[in-house]
Amino acid sequence: MSEPTATTSAPGVDQPDASWVHVAEMKDLARRKRKQVDVAGCPIALFLVDDEVFAIDDICIHQERSLSKGTLLNGQVICPGHQWKFDPRTGQPEDQDGCQATYAVQVTEEGAILVAPEPVTPRQATTNESSTHPVGR
Numbered sequence: 001m002s003e004p005t006a007t008t009s010a011p012g013v014d015q016p017d018a019s020w021v022h023v024a025e026m027k028d029l030a031r032r033k034r035k036q037v038d039v040a041g042c043p044i045a046l047f048l049v050d051d052e053v054f055a056i057d058d059i060c061i062h063q064e065r066s067l068s069k070g071t072l073l074n075g076q077v078i079c080p081g082h083q084w085k086f087d088p089r090t091g092q093p094e095d096q097d098g099c100q101a102t103y104a105v106q107v108t109e110e111g112a113i114l115v116a117p118e119p120v121t122p123r124q125a126t127t128n129e130s131s132t133h134p135v136g137r
């Protein structure tokens with residue numbers, strides 16, 4: 001694996017000692033703009049927004065649906081469970097509390113996507129347990 005040479009998204013991050021994990025290639029995000037990957041046993045969702053790659057917890061803080069199976073619309077991730085909208089840059093849901101964990105991402109000149117295994121911002125549970133539009137899992 002080559003050394004990362006370009007950072008596409010690393011909100012507030014400087015982790016020179018992190019053990020970056022090679023999780024995917026840019027071409028893997030070209031069509032659907034989203035992909036679930038595994039980093040140290042954690043399912044993480046990658047999203048391509050405005051040519052930048054963002055990584056957040058794949059498991060929704062609300063009722064654990066997979067955000068990578070959701071919809072990416074106008075730079076927001078819409079969860080397939082109950083349509084909460086998340087900002088993939090910050091992991092924060094719109095009009096809800098709690099937060100998806102976010103992870104630092106680097107993309108090499110060759111297009112390899114690397115993710116740091118430790119979150120930049122931690123997962124914060126929501127206090128909203130409601131399910132207004134139940135959807136089977």
Ligand code: FES
Pocket residue numbers: 060061062063064065079080081082083084
């Ligand atoms: S499971 Fe994601 S919004 Fe309910």
